[in-house]
Amino acid sequence: MVENRPLLNLLSHLVLIVGVVIVAFPVYVAVIASTRGPTDFMSGLIPLLPGPHTLENYRRIVFSGVSTSGAPPIGMMMVNSLVMALAIAIGKIAISITSAFAIVYFRFPFRQLAFWMIFITLMLPVEVRIVPTFKVVADLGMLNSYAGLSIPLIASATATFLFRQFFLTVPDELTEAARVDGAGPMKFFRDILLPLSRTNIAALFVILFIYGWNQYLWPLLVTTDTGYYTIVMGIKRMAEVADAIPQWNVVMATVVLAMLPPVVVVVLMQRLFVKGLVESEK
Amino acid sequence: MQTKRTIFGNRVLPYALLLPQLAITCVFFLWPAGQAFRQSFLREDAFGFKTEFVWFENYGKLFVDPQYHNSLWVTVVFSIGVAVLSLVTALVLALAVERTLRTARAYTTLLVWPYAVAPAVAGILWWFLFNPTIGILPYALDMVGYDWNHRNSRVDAMILVIVAASWKQISYNFLFFVAGLAAIPHSLVEAAAIDGAGPLKRFFTIIFPMLSPTTFFLLVVNIVYAMFDTFAVIHATTEGGPAQSTNILVYKVFEDGFIGLNLGSSAAQSVVLMVIVVALTVIQFRWIERRVQY
Numbered sequence: 001m002v003e004n005r006p007l008l009n010l011l012s013h014l015v016l017i018v019g020v021v022i023v024a025f026p027v028y029v030a031v032i033a034s035t036r037g038p039t040d041f042m043s044g045l046i047p048l049l050p051g052p053h054t055l056e057n058y059r060r061i062v063f064s065g066v067s068t069s070g071a072p073p074i075g076m077m078m079v080n081s082l083v084m085a086l087a088i089a090i091g092k093i094a095i096s097i098t099s100a101f102a103i104v105y106f107r108f109p110f111r112q113l114a115f116w117m118i119f120i121t122l123m124l125p126v127e128v129r130i131v132p133t134f135k136v137v138a139d140l141g142m143l144n145s146y147a148g149l150s151i152p153l154i155a156s157a158t159a160t161f162l163f164r165q166f167f168l169t170v171p172d173e174l175t176e177a178a179r180v181d182g183a184g185p186m187k188f189f190r191d192i193l194l195p196l197s198r199t200n201i202a203a204l205f206v207i208l209f210i211y212g213w214n215q216y217l218w219p220l221l222v223t224t225d226t227g228y229y230t231i232v233m234g235i236k237r238m239a240e241v242a243d244a245i246p247q248w249n250v251v252m253a254t255v256v257l258a259m260l261p262p263v264v265v266v267v268l269m270q271r272l273f274v275k276g277l278v279e280s281e282k
Numbered sequence: 283m284q285t286k287r288t289i290f291g292n293r294v295l296p297y298a299l300l301l302p303q304l305a306i307t308c309v310f311f312l313w314p315a316g317q318a319f320r321q322s323f324l325r326e327d328a329f330g331f332k333t334e335f336v337w338f339e340n341y342g343k344l345f346v347d348p349q350y351h352n353s354l355w356v357t358v359v360f361s362i363g364v365a366v367l368s369l370v371t372a373l374v375l376a377l378a379v380e381r382t383l384r385t386a387r388a389y390t391t392l393l394v395w396p397y398a399v400a401p402a403v404a405g406i407l408w409w410f411l412f413n414p415t416i417g418i419l420p421y422a423l424d425m426v427g428y429d430w431n432h433r434n435s436r437v438d439a440m441i442l443v444i445v446a447a448s449w450k451q452i453s454y455n456f457l458f459f460v461a462g463l464a465a466i467p468h469s470l471v472e473a474a475a476i477d478g479a480g481p482l483k484r485f486f487t488i489i490f491p492m493l494s495p496t497t498f499f500l501l502v503v504n505i506v507y508a509m510f511d512t513f514a515v516i517h518a519t520t521e522g523g524p525a526q527s528t529n530i531l532v533y534k535v536f537e538d539g540f541i542g543l544n545l546g547s548s549a550a551q552s553v554v555l556m557v558i559v560v561a562l563t564v565i566q567f568r569w570i571e572r573r574v575q576y
Binding site for chain 2 (some may be wrong): 003005008009011012013014015016018020023024025026027029046048049055067094095096098099100101102103104105106107108110114117118121124125127129131132133134135136137140149152154155160167168172175176179184185188210213214216217220221232233235236239246248251252255258259262263265266267270273274277278
């Protein structure tokens with residue numbers, strides 16, 4: 001801010017408040033809807049004030065599910081989502097940090113080729129080659145399993161690049177000192193490189209956890225067994241039914257539960273989140 | 283390619299370290315992409331009994347198919363709509379946040395969390411708000427005389443998916459604009475202010491030009507987002523309808539491949555999309571290289 005202009009300051013606050021309200025409004029309506037009874041959605045307008053059915057709605061979906069739509073309990077879907085998100089986040093970090101280590105700290109034939117092969121994955125989003133990828137996973141017998149949900153999404157060029165960029169900034173003196181002291185490559189990796197990468201790993205973890213939790217198309221295709229449904233894809237199944245029989249209160253309760261974990265992660269770890277987001281785009 | 287001055291000597295270890303990443307890349311990325319490429323030159327009946335090599339017939343058919351033209355056009359409108367709406371909103375909010383001092387952090391927290399909301403969930407939220415029977419926005423629109431119905435109206439359906447997809451993207455653009463604004467040297471803005479340039483003039487002559495690298499980068503990222511990451515928004519709300527009016531390219535690949543079982547055409551569309559992604563990635567990387575010289 002250069003000069004003090006009270007009117008412009010007021011306008012800024014006004015713009016921001018309107019912005020915050022617009023951003024929050026859909027979620028507010030969803031939270032309100034999740035506290036109402038089913039009859040509130042038969043006609044008229046979406047209610048805008050909380051109702052008395054909060055505990056009842058949430059208890060119903062978390063433990064018993066919505067029987068009319070054949071959906072399993074949401075509690076189980078959330079566990080599945082958590083397993084999938086953690087597997088993707090941890091898996092991506094593990095395989096990219098080791099491959100970045102190999103590419104930066106070793107010189108070997110086909111290094112360039114390996115680097116380009118990883119680079120190419122950046123260009124092939126799963127939606128683009130969805131039919132053949134589905135076929136590969138089906139042929140491997142990985143449908144309806146946690147492995148099928150997570151492993152095909154684990155390869156990540158972005159994470160590999162991020163670690164590579166970071167390793168290039170680590171001073172060579174550290175490596176030299178480690179070698180003089182007789183440390184082998186794996187000891188150096190474990191005792192020096194990993195501790196140095198701690199913040200990078202944490203920042204990346206936040207971004208990748210959100211990425212994994214929010215997956216939609218992939219779980220929709222590889223799971224037919226309700227025991228492996230994730231919550232984000234489960235909502236769609238419930239909303240389809242809700243169009244015919246208004247059950248907006250339970251659908252919106254599910255929506256609230258589906259966005260709660262990633263939103264809490266972002267709000268609590270905002271600094272790491274911003275770091276992860278900005279760095280991974282470099 | 284850059285390497286370290288000090289490296290480790292080991293014949294086997296680097297391959298072992300690379301193995302998991304390369305194995306997954308080959309099995310789940312390169313092999314399926316190759317399959318899509320091969321399939322795009324084949325014609326197969328829906329049961330897979332007979333396969334025939336047809337050269338470029340799938341592509342030829344695709345490029346004269348009015349439905350594909352429609353899908354291309356829909357994708358262009360959708361991508362530009364999402365990019366413009368989310369970029370402009372985010373820029374206005376970022377400029378406003380820059381003028382606040384103590385409250386900037388609080389506002390940032392309140393604005394960034396939609397990034398964490400899944401695209402599918404964002405779609406459902408707006409679908410609920412725009413519900414023609416009980417939704418609050420159609421009710422408000424009715425008062426000004428507009429009859430909202432995204433189940434019949436092509437325009438309404440397009441607006442619905444653009445709004446839902448942009449809502450989620452605002453937080454991302456906002457963070458990058460805030461970082462971009464913070465990087466503009468204060469002395470420049472102050473010098474202009476001393477010379478008597480008001481806030482508007484400063485914005486158009488200094489701030490906006492200095493932000494142009496950030497804006498260009500975000501433009502590419504937003505177009506990629508709108509083209510490839512919004513599948514869930516479409517699938518959770520309009521499912522490409524009504525009358526193909528929101529059937530973007532990524533959705534069409536899925537629809538033709540899994541519902542229509544037209545594998546050859548779906549594969550050809552995959553290949554076209556891959557070419558588009560490669561082109562966009564190259565543009566993005568060229569920009570990053572240029573930025574390094576600043």
